[in-house]
Amino acid sequence: MLQDILLILGFGYFGGEFARRLKIPPLIAMIFAGIILGNQVTNLLSNDILQSADDLRVIAVVIILMKAGLGLDRQKLKSQGSVALRLGVLPALGEAIAVSILAVIFLDFDWVTGLLLGCILGAESPAVIVPGMLRLKSLGWGVKKGIPDAILTGSALSDVLLLLIFSLLMGLLTSDGNSLEWQWLPLQFSGQIIGGVVIGWLASKSLVWLIVKQKLTQNILQETMVTGCLALFLVIMSEKYHFFSGYLAVMSTGFFLIEFSSPLARCLRNGFDSLWQVAQIFLFVLLGATIPLNVLGSSFTKGLIIIIFGTLIGRMAGWYLSTWKSNWNQKEKLFLLAGNSAKATVQAAIASIPLAQGIRGGEEILAIAALSILVTAPLGAWAIPTFAPLLLTKGEVDPTKVSVDDHVILLSAIDDSPLTTPVLKKTAEIARRSNAKVIVLHIIDDSQNNNLENLKEKINTLLADINHQVLIVEGVITEEILRVSQEFQVKEIIMGKRGHKNWHELLIGSVSQTVLESSPIPVIIVEH
Template identity: 25%
Template sequence: MGIIFTFFIIGLIIFIGFLGGLVFEKTKISEILVLIFIGIILGPVLKLLSPEKLSQFTEIFGALALMVILFEGGMELDLEKVFKTFSFAALLVSITFIGTTVAIALFTHLFWGYPFLEAFMLGAVLGCTSGAIVIPLVSKMNISQETKTILSLESVLSDVLAIVIMISLMKLASAKEPNMFLGFKDLASAFSVAAVIGILTGFLWLKILKTVKDKPFSYMITIAAVLCVYAITEFLGGNGPVSSLVFGLVLGNEEKIAPFFKIKKSELLGEKIKWFHSEFAFFIRTFFFVYIGMIFSLKDLSSDFFVGIAAIILLIFLVRYISTYSMVSVYKEKKEERYIIGTMAPRGLASAVLATVPIASGFALAGRFIEYTSMVIIATNIIVTVGVFVIERRTYDKRKGREVKND
């Protein structure tokens, strides 16, 4: 692919990403699906870049996308609402993730004949919703701020659960004496290390920004800080995406935190810094969705494949709706927004990254994980896009009806 054509494609993708945001405001049709299909055309269809060559960059691009998008998501979250909604989000992700993982594992074992270990690996890969997709999508929707916070938190926790469970299953497979409590230990360790590092570095960074915020290009060093926080957290055995979210949460709630550090309001994080990180996140997010389409792989067109994929997608949304309705029966104040909570189950780059892990470790039956995962990612994003469009239009029509009635 020539340099001129490459520049043209990059510019076109950015234009489409920007225009897609405007289209969503008017029509409630998400730009995510358009960007994914551009990726499919560039990759699997035109073969300008093959999915096989791109897959080697999945881990690093996935980490970058999660880090930047979750950092921006953290900056947009309200600290008080996070504390208020955390119990709901944690309970929702526990029921949904465990239920989906077990359901997919049992189906894979019975239908495709996978051993239980590989079956649960595929369940973990497909059990998590994508924070990198959910966070930017819900931020533009006409739903309560609390529900936005719940869905954002749930998607992040879901990604972390999937990563930790996959690592635990890999350790379980290689351990001479399997330990059932190993996963719980790893999970607690990953969360606690990430949270502590995110909080401490966030507080420290507010103090540093106090002295450098008026310097040229000071807004650039916060990106450098996010990269370092992510790397340090991973090195110390924590979860990088969670530390990025917490770091962003601290910076985004500076006005609530500033009094503890005797920082005056005029000295707080400037709008220029927030603007720059928002623009940078838009750039990464736009190419992330195109990349999802480019790594799409579909070699087997057998009926068993499509029946299996259809059943997995059905299980994902069935478990999601059962979990949602169970939750809103207890948290009755969320009953009005149960449809959007029940619909928000897109799979994304975390699943794509995790699908490659068992293959690299030599699990023979895991060779088809990428094909299954690619298809599920595309299908769930189509369903979520249609669901969001229908729900948003219904909300818009109800609001218009109330306005007419009041007039």
Template identity: 30%
Template sequence: MYSTKSRNEHVEDKSPQSSPTPQILKDSREIKEIALSKTEERTPKKKKLQIPCPPQGTLNKVITDGIILILVWSVAWSFLGSEVLPGGNLFGLLVIFYCSLLGGKLLEIIKIPSVPQLPPLLGMLLGGFTIRNIPFISQHVKINSVWSSSLRNAALTVILIRAGLGLDPKVLKELKKVCVRLSIGPCLIEACSAAFFSHLIMKFPWQWAFLLGFTLGAVSPAVVVPSMLFLQEHGYGVKKGIPTLLVAASSIDDIVAITGFNACMGIVFSSGDLLTTLLNSLWEVILGVLLGVVLGMFLQYFPNRDQTKLEWKRSFLILGLCITAVLGSHRVGLHGAGGLCTLLLTFVAGLKWSKEKVRVQKIIAGTWNIFQPLLFGLVGAEVPVSSLRANAIGICVATVSLALLVRICATFFLMSFAGFSLKEKIFIALSWMPKATVQAVLGPLALETARISAPHLEEYSENVMTTAFLAILITAPNGALIIGLLGPKILTHSDPRLYKSSIDMRLAH
């Protein structure tokens, strides 16, 4: 018994020590696991491409927007039938709108390092131009000239509304001398120089030459304003108010060009003598001013401030009254009255709106986001490649370039004795060259009028249209690049918070 028990105890004592190998393996396994975990922490894990179900983010947005597009087309087809099928007006408008929108988005996506962003309107213009010049698509994308003209005039109305609301009486009073010189002088000088060069090079009659001159004379707020706001936010040129000056002057510059164009249109397509035409133009100006002041004073008090959704009601009234004024004036033959009425109406109405004016401007800016692709897409679709003859392109480019050179020199001279340094005057002169919005509206107007009332003048109007198209292609991207590249290098940098003005605060919205 003793021997057996002692033997068993001896065995039990030795059993834990008899097999050390599993413990060693276990310890080594733990060490390996720790080492592997540290190695995994050091080496970055490769992310697996996983598509969430249901889709999220950008993919979800793309699918949603596509379904909305299909539903818009389906609802329109339910109401209008063949109008939304290939060959119908609404089908053509939808195709041009979405292609222009896509062209603008693509240009926003394309970003070149150390190069300023190109304006999206260039992509919109090329989108419409592409649709027109692809043989299979162009056969099915057709838009009635009346629809096209009405939409472009509506876009012009939105431009004039934004110009009228953008005018600030306080800023105009502070910068009245410089602002008047910058907004009126270069526009008139370029219009006269373009008329001279087109008469000399393109063999235009004088009345058509001046019509072309005022088409080219306007600067584009769609290019100038965003570029100036960017410089202002970063404090370039704000000490002397250069961004504010250019933003305020761009609206008045457009007003001068549109008024001169309407006067020349009346002269070109009038059947009476010159004196009768001038008197009719004067009557249109007086009627537009009176109607604009009266309607503007009406909108100062209606709707009253105690009403709900005040800014929406004011925006609707402004859009309704101004579009009626512009399109209605064309209906009754008073082409120049509607534009002046719109400008005076919006300017007078905004005098009593104080801070609420910002909200109205924001709503009108949202409306412009719809009309802008339509405007530039329709303009691009008006220019077939067959009409761009090599000799015509060279002549048009020469006319635009010479008139632009005169404008730059005139702007530099007019900014002398205004307290600007040499570099600042060079920057202002070069910044005052981009053309886009007004040219997109005015360029096709003469062509449409000639097709309806004077087919024998269609050749001149086609040249005006081609010149406006080329002016946009040349000056819009180059102007944006020049402003973006030269601004930070030439203008003096300051703290932008010290030089804020009311117009800057509004345009920032």
């Protein structure tokens, strides 16, 4: 499998980066990389890796749901009232019903099989929606009203509901019909939700006890590994004991960790962000490799009509009812079309089950599910960041609830005095902790005889492992420090209390004092 892993990571990563530079969502390139590598085009991937695709997808979904939980904001969800809950029920049911009606008309399905297709198509993709919503939160779009949080929570609840109905319908279609007990559906749905939340609460308490109180781990990597193993254990147990939703339990674990230990949640957020960089490649490449292209042809037109009208009629009706009498304006309601329609992981996981069980229409179900992935996953990944600035209002980002994609830049203002070495050492210390880039600023004028070569050599020695840029300018010291800090949007200024030798003519510390009083960003003063 080493060759398979190399092909998946190589084609997936470089394809994704190529797409990113073309301003195309990377997952599109990853899906097409999987199609090319799969057994329907080049057949470069072995059957072993393809047979393991479902298990690898589960791992990827666990990672993305933990990221979602660690990014939820309790206050924003509370302010939304019942909107998030309604988003978890009404759009999914609306689409499922609309699809079932269309399937009866266009595919000559019976009502039960049509509803089975509706459950498959109505499920939302955490692999597309979660990164998209977390990205919006990191940029501030819609955060004032908690729109990304409501979509994240609603998406998780809707998948739980449709998977429950799907399992009931499969029981009916593969037995004598006595297993379909609709009267128990509300109780089962409520039980799965309550069980998932309670198990998530217990899991988060256990993690805090093990990691924070017992200090079982020593670094972020170990904390992420322990948390990831527990999350995967929850999913495995939920498949054996059906009284709770494992995926909801994973998401709840991340949510409660923010409440119980914000420092641990912040560390885990960074750890799972790193894991997702690799997991998403496997998820989308293997998704592309397992899409049955050979069965798409005969159902393409009818399938496309079902997908489009199921979304435009059923899902939009659900969106309208979900946001009725809420504080969402018309533009924000319209954003749901872009932010809440993508399908990928759930369809890939369950669409082949009806065919494997010998249910009539199984091939059409599999083909239309594959078509929904090819159409809505790339479209959703593109539409979320494209329409958010047009339809949502930008608010203040809460860095305690989401990872902020922000490159730290430090400004180190130096001269040729003995303070240069301690200033550079302090700069290097801070830069290593925050993985920051450093702008080294040296200010000269015509009256000075600066030994720039020795200064540059000292900078390169002390900042050898730091991404840095040396900037030599002429002008008034305080003015240039403030100008450069604003131009490069630096996060901190590091400087000596007594700077350039000409500063000695001024009051001791007057330059650093002026910068401290004038700078809108933090200033670190280094003394002998």
